[in-house]
Amino acid sequence: MSSRAIPSYTYCDDELAGVKVLSPGNKAWKRFCKNRLALISLILFVIILVGCVGTLYWSSKLYQTQQLDLNFTGPSGWHAPFGYDTLGRNIFWRCMFGGVVSLGIGLAAAMISVGIGTFWGAIAGWYGGRIDQVMMRLVDILYGLPYVLMIILLKVAFEPMLIDYLGPGKEKIANIIILFVAIGGVSWLTMARVIRGQVLSLKTLPYIEAARAIGLPTWRILLKHIIPNLMGPIIVYATLIVPQAILQESFLSFLGIGIQAPMPTWGSLASEGVKAVNTVVSFWWIIFFPCAFLGLTLLCLNFIGDGLRDALDPKSK
Amino acid sequence: MWRHIIVRLFLSPIILWAIYTITFLMAVTIPGTPFSGNDKKLNPDVERAILAKYNANDNWAFYTDYLVNLTRLDLGPSWQYSDWDCNEIMASALPVSIGLGLVAMLIAVALGIPIGVISAVKRNSLFDYASLTLALIGISLPTFVTGTGLLILFGVKLHWLPVEGWGTLSQIWLPAFTLSLPFMAYITRLTRLGILDVLNSDYIRTARAKGLSEKTVIWKHALKNAFLPVLSYIGPALAMALTGSFVIESIFNIPGLGQHFVNAVLNRDRALILATVLVFSAVIIIFNLLVDVTYALVDPRIEVEEA
Numbered sequence: 001m002s003s004r005a006i007p008s009y010t011y012c013d014d015e016l017a018g019v020k021v022l023s024p025g026n027k028a029w030k031r032f033c034k035n036r037l038a039l040i041s042l043i044l045f046v047i048i049l050v051g052c053v054g055t056l057y058w059s060s061k062l063y064q065t066q067q068l069d070l071n072f073t074g075p076s077g078w079h080a081p082f083g084y085d086t087l088g089r090n091i092f093w094r095c096m097f098g099g100v101v102s103l104g105i106g107l108a109a110a111m112i113s114v115g116i117g118t119f120w121g122a123i124a125g126w127y128g129g130r131i132d133q134v135m136m137r138l139v140d141i142l143y144g145l146p147y148v149l150m151i152i153l154l155k156v157a158f159e160p161m162l163i164d165y166l167g168p169g170k171e172k173i174a175n176i177i178i179l180f181v182a183i184g185g186v187s188w189l190t191m192a193r194v195i196r197g198q199v200l201s202l203k204t205l206p207y208i209e210a211a212r213a214i215g216l217p218t219w220r221i222l223l224k225h226i227i228p229n230l231m232g233p234i235i236v237y238a239t240l241i242v243p244q245a246i247l248q249e250s251f252l253s254f255l256g257i258g259i260q261a262p263m264p265t266w267g268s269l270a271s272e273g274v275k276a277v278n279t280v281v282s283f284w285w286i287i288f289f290p291c292a293f294l295g296l297t298l299l300c301l302n303f304i305g306d307g308l309r310d311a312l313d314p315k316s317k
Numbered sequence: 318m319w320r321h322i323i324v325r326l327f328l329s330p331i332i333l334w335a336i337y338t339i340t341f342l343m344a345v346t347i348p349g350t351p352f353s354g355n356d357k358k359l360n361p362d363v364e365r366a367i368l369a370k371y372n373a374n375d376n377w378a379f380y381t382d383y384l385v386n387l388t389r390l391d392l393g394p395s396w397q398y399s400d401w402d403c404n405e406i407m408a409s410a411l412p413v414s415i416g417l418g419l420v421a422m423l424i425a426v427a428l429g430i431p432i433g434v435i436s437a438v439k440r441n442s443l444f445d446y447a448s449l450t451l452a453l454i455g456i457s458l459p460t461f462v463t464g465t466g467l468l469i470l471f472g473v474k475l476h477w478l479p480v481e482g483w484g485t486l487s488q489i490w491l492p493a494f495t496l497s498l499p500f501m502a503y504i505t506r507l508t509r510l511g512i513l514d515v516l517n518s519d520y521i522r523t524a525r526a527k528g529l530s531e532k533t534v535i536w537k538h539a540l541k542n543a544f545l546p547v548l549s550y551i552g553p554a555l556a557m558a559l560t561g562s563f564v565i566e567s568i569f570n571i572p573g574l575g576q577h578f579v580n581a582v583l584n585r586d587r588a589l590i591l592a593t594v595l596v597f598s599a600v601i602i603i604f605n606l607l608v609d610v611t612y613a614l615v616d617p618r619i620e621v622e623e624a
Binding site: 140141143145146147148149152153154156157158160161243247250251254255256257267270271274277287291294295296298299302 | 332335336339340343344346347348453454456457458459460461462465469553556559560563564567568578579582583590593594597598601
C-alpha cells in the first residue's frame with residue numbers, strides 16, 4: 001500500500017538494529033490473532049466452509065434422494081448422523097449442500113454490495129458538491145425503503161423476465177441469480193456511506209494531491225491510490241454483510257419466496273424444521289441441525305467482522 | 318438542527334413520490350393481473366370492462382390517476398379483494414403492525430439499556446457473559462426459530478401465554494419479545510460499548526470526585542452520553558422492526574400488514590402493493606423525523622452534519 005512512501009533508510013536502520021520489520025498486513029494479522037474469540041471463529045468458519053464445499057461432489061447428488069420408509073427417523077450412526085426429514089431425505093447431506101447455497105448467497109451479496117457500494121461512495125466522495133448531494137440523497141431515500149418489501153418485489157418482478165431470457169429449463173439458475181441480486185441490491189447502502197466518508201477524508205491528503213499534480217486521470221487515482229487504502233473498511237463491512245444476507249434469505253424462505261424446493265439452504269431447512277414442529281412428538285433433529293449450522297456460522301462471521309474491525313483500524317496498536 | 322428537520326419535512330413528499338415511482342415500475346414488470354381468471358376464461362368484454370374499471374390496461378393513466386388520488390390520501394380499491402378499499406385494509410392492519418413494532422422497540426430499549434449498563438459496569442463477570450450469549454442468540458438465529466422456541470416454551474409447555482392471535486394484552490408479549498430480540502442484542506452491545514468508552518473520561522472522574530454516588534455517576538452522567546449512539550440506531554431499527562414483523566405475524570397468526578403485502582405481490586394486486594409500500598415508507602419517514610427531533614432535544618450541541 002503505502003510502503004513505497006516510506007524512505008528506505010528506515011528499513012535499513014531497523015534491520016541493522018536487529019528489529020524485525022512487519023508490514024501493515026502482518027501487524028493487522030498479529031492483532032487479529034490476539035483476539036482469541038475472532039481467531040476461534042475464523043478457524044471454525046473455515047472448517048464449516050471446507051466441510052460444505054469439500055463434500056459438494058457427494059451432497060449435490062444425495063441431497064434430494066428420498067427414502068420414504070425412513071422419514072422422521074432420528075439420528076442414527078454413520079449413514080445419517082443428523083437423521084432424516086419429513087420426506088425421508090438425509091439431513092446431513094441437505095445441511096452440507098444447503099451450506100454451499102447459503103454461503104454462496106452471502107458471498108454473492110457481499111460482492112455485489114462491495115461493487116456497487118464502493119463505486120457509488122467513491123464517486124460521490126471524490127466529486128463532492130452537487131453530484132455528492134444527489135447521490136447521497138438517493139441513498140437516503142433507499143435507506144428509508146422497507147427493504148424486505150423491495151427484495152420480495154424485485155424477486156417476483158424480475159424472475160419471470162430472467163427465465164424468459166435464459167430459456168426453459170434454467171428456472172433454478174434464474175431463481176438463484178435473482179436471489180443474489182435482490183439481496184445484494186439492497187445491502188450496498190451502508191457500504192456506500194462508509195466509503196464516501198473515507199474518500200472525503202483521503203482526497204485531501206498530500207499524496208493524492210501529488211498524484212493529481214503529476215496529471216494522473218481520475219479513474220487511475222481512484223483505482224490505484226484511493227481504493228487500495230480503503231481495503232480495511234471494505235473487508236470489514238463485506239464480512240458483516242454475509243451473515244445479514246444469509247438471514248434475509250432465511251426470511252424469504254420462511255415466507256415461501258426464497259430458494260425453490262427441493263434445493264436447500266440453511267434458512268429453508270430451518271423453516272422446514274419449524275413447520276414440522278408439533279406438540280405431540282418432537283422431531284428435534286429436523287430443526288436443530290440446520291439451526292446449529294446457521295447460528296454457528298452467523299456467530300463466527302459476526303465475531304470475525306468485529307475482530308477485523310479492531311485489527312485493521314490504524315488507530316489501534 | 319431544526320432547520321434540518323424542516324427541510325426533511327418538506328423533502329418527505331418528494332421522497333414518497335420517488336418511492337412510489339420505483340415501486341410502480343417494479344409492480345408493472347410483474348406479469349399478469351388478478352383479473353385474467355385462473356380457472357375459466359372471462360368473456361373478453363367483461364375482462365375489458367374490468368380492466369378499464371381498475372385502469373389496469375393503461376399503465377400511464379394508472380400512474381397519474383393513482384398519484385392524484387394519493388394527494389387526497391386515497392389509496393384506491395384493491396384489485397384482488399373487490400369489496401375492499403386499500404384504505405380500509407390499511408386502517409385495519411397498520412395499527413397492528415405499528416403496535417407490534419413499537420412494543421418490540423420499547424421492550425428492546427427497556428431491557429437492552431439496563432443490561433448493557435450492568436454488563437459494562439461489571440465487565441467480564443458472569444452477568445456480562447450471560448448477556449453476551451443472549452445477545453448473540455438474538456443476532457444469529459432467525460426470528461422464526463427463536464419465535465417458535467419461545468412459543469413452545471411459554472405457550473405450550475408452561476401455558477403462561479397464549480400461543481397465537483391478536484387482540485388481548487397477553488397475546489402481544491410473545492410476538493413482541495421475539496421481534497425485539499435482535500434489536501435488544503444490538504442495543505445491549507451499543508450501550509455497553511458507550512459506557513465503557515466514557516467510564517475513563519475526565520467528567521466521570523470529576524463526578525466521582527464531587528462525591529456523587531456511583532449510581533448517579535453511572536445512570537445519569539455516563540448513560541447520558543452513551544445513549545446517543547443508541548438513539549441514532551433506534552430510527553433505522555424501527556423501520557426494520559416494522560418490516561421484520563412480517564415473519565412474526567405469520568408465526569403467531571397476527572392480522573398485520575405483512576401477510577397483506579406478501580399476498581398482494583403473489584396476487585399481482587398492484588394497488589395493494591403500492592399502498593403497502595407507501596404506507597410503510599411514510600411511517601418510516603415519520604419515525605425517522607421523530608428520532609431526529611428527539612436527538613435535537615436530548616443534545617442541544619448537535620449540529621447537522623454537513624451532508
